[in-house]
Amino acid sequence: MSAIRFENVWKEYGDHIVLERITLDVASRAFIALVGPSGCGKTTFLRMLLGEESPTRGQILVDGAPLKPEPDADRGVVFQRYSVFPHLTVLQNVLLGRELQHAKLTGRLFGAARRAAVDEAMALLAEVGLSGHEHKYPASLSGGMQQRLALAQAIMRGPKILLLDEPFGALDPGIRADIHVLMKRLWHETELTVVMVTHDLSEAFRLATRVIALERSRSRPEELERYGATISRDLEIYPRRTAGARQVATIRSGQDDQATNGV
Amino acid sequence: MRLVNLKPGRQVRFYLAGLPFILVAVAYLIGSHIRLAENPDDKLLPALSTMAEAIRHMAFEIDVRTGSIPLLSDTIASLDRLLSALAISTSVALVLGIMIGLLPGVNALMAPFVGVASMVPPLALLPILFIAMGLGEGSKVALIVIGTLPFIIRYLTLRVLELPREQLIKAQTLGASTWQIALRVVLPQILPRLIDSLQLQLGPAWLFLIAAEAIASDSGLGYRIFLVRRYLSMDVIIPYVIWITFLAFLMDAGLSLLQRKLFPWFASVRSE
Numbered sequence: 001m002s003a004i005r006f007e008n009v010w011k012e013y014g015d016h017i018v019l020e021r022i023t024l025d026v027a028s029r030a031f032i033a034l035v036g037p038s039g040c041g042k043t044t045f046l047r048m049l050l051g052e053e054s055p056t057r058g059q060i061l062v063d064g065a066p067l068k069p070e071p072d073a074d075r076g077v078v079f080q081r082y083s084v085f086p087h088l089t090v091l092q093n094v095l096l097g098r099e100l101q102h103a104k105l106t107g108r109l110f111g112a113a114r115r116a117a118v119d120e121a122m123a124l125l126a127e128v129g130l131s132g133h134e135h136k137y138p139a140s141l142s143g144g145m146q147q148r149l150a151l152a153q154a155i156m157r158g159p160k161i162l163l164l165d166e167p168f169g170a171l172d173p174g175i176r177a178d179i180h181v182l183m184k185r186l187w188h189e190t191e192l193t194v195v196m197v198t199h200d201l202s203e204a205f206r207l208a209t210r211v212i213a214l215e216r217s218r219s220r221p222e223e224l225e226r227y228g229a230t231i232s233r234d235l236e237i238y239p240r241r242t243a244g245a246r247q248v249a250t251i252r253s254g255q256d257d258q259a260t261n262g263v
Numbered sequence: 264m265r266l267v268n269l270k271p272g273r274q275v276r277f278y279l280a281g282l283p284f285i286l287v288a289v290a291y292l293i294g295s296h297i298r299l300a301e302n303p304d305d306k307l308l309p310a311l312s313t314m315a316e317a318i319r320h321m322a323f324e325i326d327v328r329t330g331s332i333p334l335l336s337d338t339i340a341s342l343d344r345l346l347s348a349l350a351i352s353t354s355v356a357l358v359l360g361i362m363i364g365l366l367p368g369v370n371a372l373m374a375p376f377v378g379v380a381s382m383v384p385p386l387a388l389l390p391i392l393f394i395a396m397g398l399g400e401g402s403k404v405a406l407i408v409i410g411t412l413p414f415i416i417r418y419l420t421l422r423v424l425e426l427p428r429e430q431l432i433k434a435q436t437l438g439a440s441t442w443q444i445a446l447r448v449v450l451p452q453i454l455p456r457l458i459d460s461l462q463l464q465l466g467p468a469w470l471f472l473i474a475a476e477a478i479a480s481d482s483g484l485g486y487r488i489f490l491v492r493r494y495l496s497m498d499v500i501i502p503y504v505i506w507i508t509f510l511a512f513l514m515d516a517g518l519s520l521l522q523r524k525l526f527p528w529f530a531s532v533r534s535e
Contacts (some may be wrong), residue, residue: 082433085433087528100439107446
C-alpha cells in the first residue's frame, strides 16, 4: 500500500543513456505492468525501484519520501530465477522472512514464536497451493511451484510494494494461467502495490490495472548510445480494475478460494 | 557406435576400475620376481613376503626402544599435525572467505593481498619457520596452514561471489541485515563448498606434512619414510606409502559422505 512517484528520472552508465525523462505517478494499490522490447531498460527501471541501482538524475519517491538507496523489507521481489533459497526447504523459505524480522542475532526462531510463525507459513503455503510440499527442497519443485513459493516467501514478510521481474516468463502456458489467478488473488487480498516487468503483452493486459511501455524513440545506430528509452505508452485498462473489495491482509488468516470475488 | 556413446554397465565399470590396480600390482610382482631371481638380496623391489614381515614388525610389534608400535605412533603424530593444521585453515578461511566475498570493502582490502600471498611458495618459507618457530610442532603445523589457507580463502571467496545476485537482493527484501545474510544465506551455502575445497587441499596438506617431517622431526609417517631411506628399506617405505594413500583416500571419501549427508540439497544445485 504505497504510492510511487518517478520525477524526471534518468539512468546512465558512463556515456550510455539507458532511461531518460521518466516521470510517472503510480497510485497506491495499483498493478503496473511494464512492457517493452528487450534492452529497453525495463529491468534497470525495476532495479532502481528496488534500490539496487540509483537514478543518475531525478528522484524516486515512495509515499512522498525519497526511496531508500538499498533494498529493504518494504519492497518484496520475485525474480524469474534464483528467487528462493536452494538450501532451505519450502517451509524454511517461507519462514525466513519472519525469522529475519524477529531474530536479529541468530536469524532463527525457537519455541512458541517459531510455532506461531510455522502456523502462519503453513496457512500461506496452503493459500498458494503448496500444501504437502513443505519439507521438499526447491530443486525438487516444478518451475511453477518454485514461483508460487517465491510469491509466498515475499508476501510472508508483508511488503508494501511487490516487484516482479518476468516472474512467469519461463512457465508453460497452462501453469502460467494458474499462477495468474493466484497472483490476482494475492493482489486483492493483500495491500500490495505491484510493479511487474514482462515481455508478454497478454499477461500484462490480463493482470494489470495500467500498462506502461518503455521504448527507444531513436533507433539509428549512432543515436542508440545517447538516447535512452522513454515511456511511449501509458494505458489505463478499461473497464477499470481496482484492488480487493476485501481489505487488509486476510491472507494471514489462511482463507480459502472465496476471496476471489473481487476480480 | 561412436566411442563417445559407448557407456559401460555397472559390472563392466567395476572391472574396468579394478584393472589399473591389478596391472600395477602384476607389473610390480613380475619386476620384483626378475630382480630377486638375479640377486636374492636385492632391496629395490622386495617380495610380498618381505613386506609382510616388515609390516608385522612396524604395525603389530612394540618397538623395544620407544615402547610403542611404530606405525601407530607415527600415524597419530602425523594425523595430529595434519588435522590441527586443517582445522585452523578451514576455520580461518571460512570467516575470511565469506567476508572477502560478501563485503566489497573487505574485498578491496584483502583480496589482492591474499592473491599475492597464495603465490608465495610455502616450502620456501620452511627455513624461515624453522628459524622463527624452532623445530617443534608449531612450525610443521604452520607450514601446512600457510600452504593451504590462501587457496581455501580464494576458493571460498569465488564461491561467495558466484552466489546469484538475486539471492542477496531477495534476502535484503526480507529484511536481512549484513550479519543475517552471512549467517542464513551465505554460510549454509558455503559449507558444502568448504568441503569441496578441503578435498582439493588434502593433497597439498599431505605434501607439506611429509616435507616438514622429512626435514626435521622425530616422529611421523614422513619422518619414518625418510629415516629408513638411509637403509634402502623399500619393504617399509612401500607399505607406508600405501598406508598414507589409504588414509588420504579415507579422508576424501569421508568428506564426500559428510557432504552428501549434511547437505542433501547441494547435489542438485551443483548439477545446475
